[in-house]
Amino acid sequence: MDRRGFLAGAGLVAAGGVAGSGAAMAASAGATAEGPTARTAVPPGPGAYAATVVFRAAPPTRLLALTIDDGPTRAWTPRLLAILRRHDARATFFRVGERAQAAADLVRQTADAGHEQGNHTWAHDDLTQHDEAFDRGTLERTHELLADLTGQAPALCRPPWGRIDSVGLAVCAGLRYRVALWSQHVTGSNPRGDVDGILRLGSPGSIVLAHDGGPEPNPALMTQLDRMLAAMTDRGYRFVTVSELLAAQG
Ligand SMILES: [Zn+2]
Numbered sequence: 077m078d079r080r081g082f083l084a085g086a087g088l089v090a091a092g093g094v095a096g097s098g099a100a101m102a103a104s105a106g107a108t109a110e111g112p113t114a115r116t117a118v119p120p121g122p123g124a125y126a127a128t129v130v131f132r133a134a135p136p137t138r139l140l141a142l143t144i145d146d147g148p149t150r151a152w153t154p155r156l157l158a159i160l161r162r163h164d165a166r167a168t169f170f171r172v173g174e175r176a177q178a179a180a181d182l183v184r185q186t187a188d189a190g191h192e193q194g195n196h197t198w199a200h201d202d203l204t205q206h207d208e209a210f211d212r213g214t215l216e217r218t219h220e221l222l223a224d225l226t227g228q229a230p231a232l233c234r235p236p237w238g239r240i241d242s243v244g245l246a247v248c249a250g251l252r253y254r255v256a257l258w259s260q261h262v263t264g265s266n267p268r269g270d271v272d273g274i275l276r277l278g279s280p281g282s283i284v285l286a287h288d289g290g291p292e293p294n295p296a297l298m299t300q301l302d303r304m305l306a307a308m309t310d311r312g313y314r315f316v317t318v319s320e321l322l323a324a325q326g
Contacts, residue, residue, distance in 0.1 A: 117246035146289030165315035173218030203244030264292030267300035
């Protein structure tokens, strides 16, 4: 990864902080020479770039993907790993860089167990509320850390809150990322109902969102994810990583 680009991005983190987070686009317009209604961003270099955004996939067989955001955390990541192991399931963990740095052993353990690591920004940043240098900095810093920890460069980004626009998409295209959103969400507030819905409506290619960090994980969520994995596996489904799911649809 381009070290100069990373350093430039880090420098502008401080500038963005001065501008403040509320109404950040309007407040930072002077610094970025961009108006509040249009954001122009192009990936670096002369190549033709595409930024593919996926909500779900369409594999020919009963495959689906469980994705786990906002960790790693000591409280929940080991529990999820144990649940996944019980069902011989693979998942994709979208990591917050600063949390990965603080719990590097959990990232390595997760990767060693065959789970994919994706990029969820350095500090759970809203990519639509910052300029291009900031977005590149937060994604590249996380990219470098995950590549260093696992020996494998991430191939996917999930923007925090699902928020992304031309600026974040340009940075993702430059990193050759696919942007992975989701088709179902098992929440911390209604995990039983959410899993019931997936058991009714889940189909091959579903991308399910859950969390091992932030406010959502709790014992009921873990119990219900365990139930979902058991029930879908009984129906002949196999849980694979998002990259495997996308590769399977050809
Ligand atoms: Zn998140």
